[in-house]
Amino acid sequence: MTGRVGARPIRTDRLDLEPLRADHADEMSEVLGSPELYEFIGGVPLTAPELRTRYERVLAGSPDPAISWCNWVVRLREEDRLVGAVQATISPGFPGPAAQIAWMVGVEWQKRGIAKEAARALVDWLRRVPVRGVLAHIHPDHQASAAVAAAVGLKPTADSHDGETIWRLSFDA
Numbered sequence: 417m418t419g420r421v422g423a424r425p426i427r428t429d430r431l432d433l434e435p436l437r438a439d440h441a442d443e444m445s446e447v448l449g450s451p452e453l454y455e456f457i458g459g460v461p462l463t464a465p466e467l468r469t470r471y472e473r474v475l476a477g478s479p480d481p482a483i484s485w486c487n488w489v490v491r492l493r494e495e496d497r498l499v500g501a502v503q504a505t506i507s508p509g510f511p512g513p514a515a516q517i518a519w520m521v522g523v524e525w526q527k528r529g530i531a532k533e534a535a536r537a538l539v540d541w542l543r544r545v546p547v548r549g550v551l552a553h554i555h556p557d558h559q560a561s562a563a564v565a566a567a568v569g570l571k572p573t574a575d576s577h578d579g580e581t582i583w584r585l586s587f588d589a
């Protein structure tokens with residue numbers, strides 16, 4: 417793999433994963449506006465202008481040219497509205513590049529399989545990028561996120577980072 421990887425549109429049965437744009441911030445500030453979303457990942461809801469500033473920074477890319485920040489918002493087609501976000505940070509590594517992935521779904525749309533459907537599509541996309549594998553950092557008490565990771569083929573490892581368990585899926589096997 418040479419050069420940076422950019423997010424591309426991804427379509428699933430119910431969802432459109434749209435590459436992040438700064439103008440997604442207004443709608444996303446509502447989707448991500450519930451404090452309980454941050455229980456395990458830290459942080460607080462951001463206002464629309466704060467989120468737009470964050471999105472502009474993310475879209476400018478990592479200061480390290482070897483690292484790709486790929487971000488999508490998740491649109492639920494039947495409601496024609498944004499309901500969440502997924503991301504992948506692709507870094508060079510040994511024996512090849514790996515992607516750290518994460519997901520968020522607005523409280524109103526949770527428990528409908530949206531995170532699983534979006535994460536599955538993201539992992540399939542990453543397999544074709546290609547990367548050698550994916551990993552996720554998940555708080556040990558976060559059952560919903562662990563269920564998403566397990567559903568898309570990641571397995572918990574004995575490794576942890578900042579108190580979060582590292583889950584991995586290798587595409588090599």
Ligand SMILES: CC(C)(COP(=O)(O)OP(=O)(O)OC[C@H]1O[C@@H](n2cnc3c(N)ncnc32)[C@H](O)[C@@H]1OP(=O)(O)O)[C@@H](O)C(=O)NCCC(=O)NCCS
Pocket residue numbers: 452453454456457517518519520521522525526527528529530531532533552553554558559560561563564567
């Ligand atoms: C983690 C999160 C994305 C799950 O979103 P979701 O769309 O509700 O997930 P799904 O509907 O695809 O469900 C995935 C699994 O989690 C389970 N689940 C969902 N919410 C749950 C909850 N509050 N408690 C326990 N299990 C839960 C579902 O039953 C399902 O399990 P199953 O596969 O055994 O049926 C969502 O809770 C969230 O955005 N949390 C805050 C952000 C966050 O912590 N992200 C993780 C960063 S890695």
